[in-house]
Amino acid sequence: MSKLLQDAVGEFSKLPGIGRRTALRLAMHLLKMERESVADMTQAIARFRNEVRYCAKCNNLSDEEICPICADPERDRTTVCVVEQVADVLSIENTHQYRGLYHVLGGVISPMQGIAPSDLKIDLLVDNIARGGIEEVILAVSTSVEGETTLFYIMNRLRQFPGLKVTSIARGIGFGDELEYVDELTITHALRNRRAVE
Amino acid sequence: MSKLLQDAVGEFSKLPGIGRRTALRLAMHLLKMERESVADMTQAIARFRNEVRYCAKCNNLSDEEICPICADPERDRTTVCVVEQVADVLSIENTHQYRGLYHVLGGVISPMQGIAPSDLKIDLLVDNIARGGIEEVILAVSTSVEGETTLFYIMNRLRQFPGLKVTSIARGIGFGDELEYVDELTITHALRNRRAVE
Numbered sequence: 001m002s003k004l005l006q007d008a009v010g011e012f013s014k015l016p017g018i019g020r021r022t023a024l025r026l027a028m029h030l031l032k033m034e035r036e037s038v039a040d041m042t043q044a045i046a047r048f049r050n051e052v053r054y055c056a057k058c059n060n061l062s063d064e065e066i067c068p069i070c071a072d073p074e075r076d077r078t079t080v081c082v083v084e085q086v087a088d089v090l091s092i093e094n095t096h097q098y099r100g101l102y103h104v105l106g107g108v109i110s111p112m113q114g115i116a117p118s119d120l121k122i123d124l125l126v127d128n129i130a131r132g133g134i135e136e137v138i139l140a141v142s143t144s145v146e147g148e149t150t151l152f153y154i155m156n157r158l159r160q161f162p163g164l165k166v167t168s169i170a171r172g173i174g175f176g177d178e179l180e181y182v183d184e185l186t187i188t189h190a191l192r193n194r195r196a197v198e
Numbered sequence: 199m200s201k202l203l204q205d206a207v208g209e210f211s212k213l214p215g216i217g218r219r220t221a222l223r224l225a226m227h228l229l230k231m232e233r234e235s236v237a238d239m240t241q242a243i244a245r246f247r248n249e250v251r252y253c254a255k256c257n258n259l260s261d262e263e264i265c266p267i268c269a270d271p272e273r274d275r276t277t278v279c280v281v282e283q284v285a286d287v288l289s290i291e292n293t294h295q296y297r298g299l300y301h302v303l304g305g306v307i308s309p310m311q312g313i314a315p316s317d318l319k320i321d322l323l324v325d326n327i328a329r330g331g332i333e334e335v336i337l338a339v340s341t342s343v344e345g346e347t348t349l350f351y352i353m354n355r356l357r358q359f360p361g362l363k364v365t366s367i368a369r370g371i372g373f374g375d376e377l378e379y380v381d382e383l384t385i386t387h388a389l390r391n392r393r394a395v396e
Binding site: 002062 | 209236
């Protein structure tokens with residue numbers, strides 16, 4: 001086997017969810033691409049790894065010290081939505097329904113994986129709130145045990161701000177989900193939090 | 199969204215089988231990798247695309263003009279196994295059972311996709327055989343309509359060599375396959391080509 005092919009396959013295989021067979025398919029696909037396209041790809045990957053930063057205010061990925069969302073004067077600076085990871089910001093942004101700011105924790109508290117509160121950007125969140133101007137914190141962390149632990153930890157930390165409204169995104173049956181296949185916990189929650197039909 | 203992240207996700211999305219969600223996951227994984235590891239990856243991809251060649255004898259991928267298999271004095275030069283693509287060479291090599299040479303066609307004849315016999319390395323195969331020394335050609339192309347068309351086309355081209363043995367790899371029930379789930383054509387073929395139990 002060609003050493004060059006072997007190296008390319010080996011490198012692709014290091015990516016998550018990509019086995020040797022897929023890696024080989026990706027490598028063979030490179031040969032069908034223009035050399036310039038492949039150069040654009042390797043350049044984008046290298047630049048992303050070497051130049052991207054974390055926003056000093058919200059810990060979102062950013063090209064500058066402050067991310068485009070925190071820097072946008074049009075955003076509502078009284079509301080902060082706390083999420084686990086960068087991908088969550090993108091999911092919420094894709095709805096085009098939220099105009100506030102974000103705060104990316106960088107994970108959830110997980111004693112099993114050795115992730116302590118100090119490993120997350122919780123102090124930064126508290127500092128931001130202490131600086132004033134934030135009226136509501138929306139907690140949008142996952143419903144896992146780790147997510148709930150993180151939620152309660154943050155809620156405790158935020159008790160020091162008496163005027164602050166702390167909310168959690170609604171849990172319930174997703175649109176398009178069939179009740180038959182929804183887990184008991186979600187159904188229980190959805191029943192308890194039922195609301196009047198308007 | 200960070201422009202750097204956007205670019206990295208966009209480039210990953212160009213690869214086959216990688217949607218935007220997977221591309222985002224791959225990009226985020228890059229941040230967990232050491233910068234040197236990412237540099238090794240982009241370098242391996244770039245070098246593969248720019249430096250890999252096709253073996254002048256068998257059309258397999260190669261770092262040199264002649265691939266390691268064609269250059270290996272230990273290989274049996276009287277037998278050539280004709281395959282569609284580079285991945286097929288690797289699959290056969292992984293069995294460690296074949297010691298002959300290969301010939302990579304680079305695809306199959308497909309009028310639907312506009313692939314004519316002249317787009318495949320069939321002339322090169324005929325030239326290699328005309329040069330003498332090859333006693334058997336094993337056809338290991340796929341059993342699709344295109345594969346069969348290619349098989350018959352090559353068989354016709356090889357009629358000019360009366361002493362040449364032309365074989366096709368055996369079709370039948372794969373090891374571990376349950377008869378219940380095997381298609382009728384394969385079962386029919388396997389029945390017709392039944393052999394005495396030794």
